[in-house]
Amino acid sequence: MNRFSTAALLLSVLTFFQAMSQVKGTIRGRALDGSTRRPVEFASVALLSSADSSLVKGAMTDTSGIFVISNLAEGNYLITLSSVEYQRVFKGPLLINDSHPELDLGDLPMVTDQKLLEEVIVKGNKPVFEQKLGTIIVNVDSKMFKTSANALEILRRSPGLLVDMTGNVTFRGTSPKILIDGKDLRMTDEQEKNYLRSLAPEQIESIELIPNPPAKYEASYQTVINVKLKRDQNLGLKGSVYGSYRQHRFSDSEAGGNVTFKAPKMAYSLNLGVSNANWFQNLTDRRVMGSTAQKDVFESFAFIRNPTKSLNFLAGAEYTLNAKNSIDFKLTGDFSNSPNITYAENKSTIQDVEQPFLVSNNQMSERGKTLTGLLGYRYQNNKGREFMAEVAMADNQKPGSQDLISEYYRNDQPVRGISRQRNEQQANSNFKTLNVSYADLIFKQWKLETGFKINYVQNAAKIAFDTLTRADATKNTPLTDADFSKDAGRSNEFTFDENINMFFLQMSRQFKKLGFSAGVRGENTVTQGESVTLKSLVNRNYWNILPSLTLQYKINDNSNLVWASSRKLSRPTVWQLNPFPFFIDPLTVAMGNPFLFPRIRNVSELTYTNKKLMLITGYNLNQNAVSQLPLYNASTRLTTWQQVNTQTQRVFFDVSHSAPILPKWNYQMYLSVAYGSEKVRVNDRDNQISGLSASLWVSNLFTLPKGYNLEVSGWYNVPNPSGFYKSKGMGAVNMGVQKSFKNNRWNAQLNINDIFLTSIFRAHIQVDNSDMTFINRQANRNASLRITHNFGKSKYQAKGRKSSVSEDAERLR
Template sequence: MYLLERFRPVSTFSLFRLLKKIILIGVCFCIHIAHAQQGKVLGKLLTAEGEIGIEFASVALLTVTERNTVKGTFTDVTGDFSFEQIKPGEYILRASMVGFKSYESDVLKLNLNGSPINLGNILLIADAQQLQEVTITSQKPLIEQKLDRTIMNVENSVLSEGSTALELLEKAPGVAVDDEGNVSLKGRSGATVMLNGKLTYLSGAELTNLLKGTNSNAVSSIEIMSNPSAKYDAAGNAGIVNIVLKKNVKTGLNGSFTVNGGSSRNERYGSGGSLNYRGEKVNIYGNYNYGFRGETEYLDFTRRFYDGNFMPDQPPKRTSYQHTNTNEPLHTHNFRTGVDFFLNERNTLGMLINGNLGKYTHDSKTSNSMIDQETGIPLWNATSSNYDKQKWESITYNLNYVHRFKREGQHLSADIDYSSNSFTSNLNLDTRYLNDVGEPLGDFSSRRGYVPSLTDVYVAKLDYVQPLTREAKIELGGKSSYVKADNNLRYDTLYNNTWVPDNLSSNHFNYTEYIHAAYVNLHAEWGKVSLQVGLRGEYTKTRGHQITTDSLVNRNYFQLFPSFFLTRKLDEEQQLQLAYSRRIERPDYGDLNPFRMFRDPFLYYEGNPFLKPELTHTLQLSHTFKSNYITAISYNRTTDVMNWLMRQNDATNTTYQSPQNLSRFINYGISFTAMTELTPWWTGSHFGNVFRNIYEGHPDGGDFTNSITSFSLNSQNTFKIAKTISAELSGFYESKTVYGISRGRPYYAINTGIQKQVLDNKATLKLMVNDIFQTRQFRRTARYENIDMYTHIRLDSRMAMLSFTYRFGKQGLKSRERKTGSEDIQNRVGG
């Protein structure tokens, strides 16, 4: 009895396995029989000359009598199409493409033996009249809602001209950009910025300069992903904002050029162009953009010193009033060039070079007056001159390959990248001290610094898509990256007219990082239900070596990042979606480097080599009505949240900021997006968000909770004035907010623009004005322990720009989309 009971589970398990095998064999047999009785239709669409394959053409199989669609598909990059698993019967094939006359075949007869029908080459005849009509009227809607993202199509927007990619972000639904260029999404800071589906491997400051130097007319659309799928890197706790740059979509030899000019507090101008040639076997392309951005900003810092913790009913001992004027000219050169070789109808090999070069000067004058609050007498006034000249060069080399299998939708892509990034900074800080009547107090102080930074990035990436059925597919992929950064900051101070090394402020920091990732993503549809489930695993190994103090920080960890999307259509006009994802935000390389950057002798910033990555759980329930109205309820919880915190030394009247890990950050709220067409000549998109942010932490042994309920509004309106003239008006409003220990006051901005098509619609003339009333100003208050600080930053945001764009070459078909694998890490490169 004992033996019988002991082995009974084993026998039951064996019987279960045998039964499962029998069922599996039966299912496979049935599938085989079914497939044997089904046929295949294939062919190739070419231009009338028979030279160029027509990509993305619509092809459909129709019933003979009712002309109902049985199956539909699109041609691939070489013009090929195929239909599989077609039941025996009679069909008609129809093919259509913008700019061509539609094609309709004779009756196709599929026999019971399932023999394939190969239609061979099908020539489509160009339709000049149709092409002209589409050129005038066809335009994507400003806002599109997809399964896992919201898309803002800015390519034809008036407001996209004459500004920068950074300023465009401020107009996207739910996106906010602060004075340092940090991007938040629906009230959550830490959004990851991508270019063409990949990150940029740059530090926050360098990414800001890159986006400031990228002309807005180079941007096609902005994609907002609150819950990205497992296919994307897990970085970005607030989600991903993807800036999609324009691609040349024409065949033959064609291109465009743009010139713009205008002024804010200083002049701004830029120019650029693109050239593309596509033949049957090769596609050669390139573009270049130059931009100059003169910028002047005003910054005020008021710091109160209590010689102890801040008490609301206690007057301060001393107050520092600091005012800074900055002159910040920025020159940028962005280029992109490459070639695609169409080896055959299923294999494409490409090479690509991306480049970003620039120089930036920070020239500021600062006055810092210290007042004794008990007597009201100035103790001293420090006047500082801060001159920092920066140069950078970032070049990425990419080799890419795509193989399209015979089965529709099945393909394999691979990328190998090498990215070289160099950054240098030469800075000088001179300070003189004066008494209350303007007489010198002792000797002046002088500091100089040299900051060379070198970062190399190596990335290999592989993605594979396998259709399972007509309604289901699986995506698999892997990625490995290696980053090596070397930052050697050297400071000298002037002592007795001799430069002496400042070893306390200097720092040499080396950083290496390995990230190995793999993902699986399953997408399926059953009638009114769509499901996407994904899982991504990432192994991270880092080594930060502070050579100056011989301090070493090693970390290695493995994390799983699931994602989930479930969509249910309620009827023809409504649908519900539930989305969940887990994400990570790793520290920027510069944030890990403990070097110091001085604004003046009493205010500086330094990194933290002990920063830990933060982890976020994101949950969202949304309802869509008529594809024009979207309501979303979201909840997000982040642990070890990274935040720039202030510290203060009352004895030396010094305040400094460094990134720290707080305990947690909680964000929840409700948002509403609406696309409206109030009249045939007035369309718009509008976004509103009500949210609550809660920060909790224990910095320096303290204990604080900072929370507030906020709301934001964003509205974009387009007006059709005449056949070739249109105008736009946009604006946003942000209420009181919190960030770490600080609180921000409300601010808003209003923008407008007008455009006219000229030269037979081959050129566009646009005039736009950003921040008409110059109201985009940041006011913040921070009060915690002995910190009591007020900040007022007046950006150079009011700007008028006039731009002219001319397009040449014949209209044609979409060219191959080119992405690299290395852009995922670039926004974290130290500089």
């Protein structure tokens, strides 16, 4: 062996033993806000050599505040953590060797840099909107929300959201799922609105808008709104109470509040709300119906009033076993009494023959009671591992009745006796569910999330019709039960049972400039629907695979580009499936369809953000969307508002921007432009509509002397087709003034909505052999006064859990 070969052999042996002696060490930890204990997201982590402080490696915390630095050689190191608005954190020296190859630094609290915060206050505010891995973050501390009295008012001013006068929220054309701190509080619609009204802006850190939720969320969640609350470790009592009065043609009032109490191991919460609403509408329509040359023409006017009284509550208790384990119990209740009174006049011409003038009075009543109970367990450590399990049960009862009286006139004189039909209704439903989820950090920096759910739902409904048999009866004739006969042809019983089994798997990672999240959700649905009178039985058993993918690229400190794509599933509600006829007047009826298929929604969108500018473009395709269309039966002269499956698609482009115009004048705008189409097959004929739509929303906020804030806002929708409804242009101008006093303990807000009464809905619909034009006027112009009082010092708020229980409960109603 020559000297060169010997030297090469010795070098190889030395290199081998040196490699064998190298330690592949790992250092991990979690950055937390020192006061709120919240994760500090996207903090910079630097690993330095303790010898000369030179940089060895760098990393960034993920959305849970966790960082992992791997593949470290033996040696002494220092770690520094830095993030905007926090003081720099130093940790070390840290020794990595054969005896200590892995170091877990645990929770590393970061202290707010007060000096930096003061500079931020002097120099400017956070951006109103930010973008992080497909999520739009609304910073509530922005000046744009100074006149907001509660969370619902903040949502009203957020991009892509529309909040109507009753508090119903729409996010990019869908009904969003609202979460609190990423958890589901399992509330009814009314409870949810009252809870949001009871949350003061100072209790909210930020609001996350998720237009394309990943696979870990319920498949029915088309969009998600996550309200993140401020927290601290203070013990004690905190709460708020509110009262409001609104005047339009009638008046509405509501009152309520929430209170929380936190002890070292226990936390209690109670949310309570009562309301007295007087919703109404004036509906005018003209229907030209039929397929023959001689059309049937109907002209009608209806005044509908729906006074509703409701009481709802949410009570909870949470017990902390130790730093990693906790259990909680929740009980929610909703009680309502909702009479509905409709007065209608109808003038009709059948085959060019004028019919008697029809006057009908329709009195309906519905009483609802819903109770939901939940028991949950949660485990969480400081390494990103989390396990949650919950069991829940709910019961819903909804009895009701209807009494429809119709009179017929010519020249103001009755031409025959009245017709009268009555019915009694009963709907009962319940569900039981088990929900389990697990999250962990694997392969050093990948976040794994997985889980499953088993759900059973049972529904039973029946309706019994009576019809007046006396032909000579007038509205003043005393009637007894003997004057009515059972109407077996319209009476019915409907049962619907459903079993859903689902699982999900999701992986995500944050690189330096690239964020990545991919997941898949599988759902097996088994249903059985039976209509006793119609003698129809609908059994279904199907699987759906629902993938999702989100990519975010950080262009620079001010700009991000996000692409997100997902496939969603939305099942019909029990009400949409129920085949019972609900008569609005003798010529108009609404009913469900037990043969509906679930909706499959495919969405893909691209979002660009630069400081306070946001540009969004995308495409969505809805297979088996559910629409309610007027279908005409020429033999019975009956118009049926029927639930049907349609196919819709939409290409859209949205722009959001906010900026200060003057030091005390801030503005925000949101513009949405879309081209869409809808297609349905009725009576073996295809019906399709397409067109361009656009809407603009602008808000101006002014800071006035003596602590007053003024908002002047407006919106406008251009004439556009909304599905098969071709609506005319409409909009509104609103104004509000707000003032807080007594150290922000009290807040008063006065609003005037639709000042010029321009938000009147006018539309035309043409499908199959129905051609209909109508005008709908509601309580859009109104003035309201709301007063809120906050008390206590603790910032604790009732926590929820990543749950799907309220989604199940919603489908029962």
